[in-house]
Amino acid sequence: MAKKKKAARPASKRATKPASKPCPTRRSPCPIACTLDVIGDRWTLLVVRDLFLGRTRFKEFTASPESIPTNILSERLQRLLQSGVIKQVPASDGSKRLAYELTDKGDALRPLIKAVTKWGLQWEEGTRIGMTPLEK
Amino acid sequence: MAKKKKAARPASKRATKPASKPCPTRRSPCPIACTLDVIGDRWTLLVVRDLFLGRTRFKEFTASPESIPTNILSERLQRLLQSGVIKQVPASDGSKRLAYELTDKGDALRPLIKAVTKWGLQWEEGTRIGMTPLEK
Numbered sequence A, B: 001m002a003k004k005k006k007a008a009r010p011a012s013k014r015a016t017k018p019a020s021k022p023c024p025t026r027r028s029p030c031p032i033a034c035t036l037d038v039i040g041d042r043w044t045l046l047v048v049r050d051l052f053l054g055r056t057r058f059k060e061f062t063a064s065p066e067s068i069p070t071n072i073l074s075e076r077l078q079r080l081l082q083s084g085v086i087k088q089v090p091a092s093d094g095s096k097r098l099a100y101e102l103t104d105k106g107d108a109l110r111p112l113i114k115a116v117t118k119w120g121l122q123w124e125e126g127t128r129i130g131m132t133p134l135e136k
Helices: A031-039 A044-052 A058-062 A070-082 A110-123 B031-039 B044-052 B058-062 B070-082 B110-123
Strands: A086-090 A098-102 B086-090 B098-102
Touching: A031 A044, A031 B044, A031 B110, A044 A058, A044 A070, A044 A098, A044 A110, A044 B031, A058 A070, A070 A086, A110 B031, A110 B110, B031 B044, B044 B058, B044 B070, B044 B098, B044 B110, B058 B070, B070 B086
Parallel strands: none
Antiparallel strands: A086 A098, B086 B098
């Protein structure tokens, strides 16, 4: 298996090289298929959305309006950790619990999230921006 | 249930209003959640990708390198039709069979597809653009 490359981080932009090993169940080398192997389901991008909005804790993700089932959330967080999209960090409240943060690879999903948002607002009737960034 | 609105099509740009009724199992009004209700799975965007590459027929979709199972393909095509992302058209070979085309709503997925492609190429090791537009 190819070894992961260490990402250099330019001053102006985020890192540009892979931060995790390829998905073992890859269907083709197509970048769309491979991206969908990582984030192609009904829940994963909602967790990524929450992270972009400043939510970092398991209980914060479960409090989102879609009411993600806890077993699905646990599984998706594990998958996002394995694929290098998120990382575990100490909770900001000083407790022993862990929180989650986007890695550079996860942060690079911002344009994709924006494109999804824009399409939804334009084409799915009754959608609206309702969630606000979490105050810390 | 809200009635679908007929999209007007400006000369310069694509239509700007919804072309289908809201998903009945909507989890929230969030545009990301609603978009994922339409295209959030491991296969649907691959069919959309194939349509952007000029593939229009059932057998062409099954010939793609990911080898989509025919039962999944049938189900996804039905869902894409119901959500107004694709439409059925007569096959270009003059046969009685039907083909599929992107609607304006489907064509508006292009920036999303590009964002997915870009992220995959940048962050998923070993990915490459391998499929070429279909010659007709």
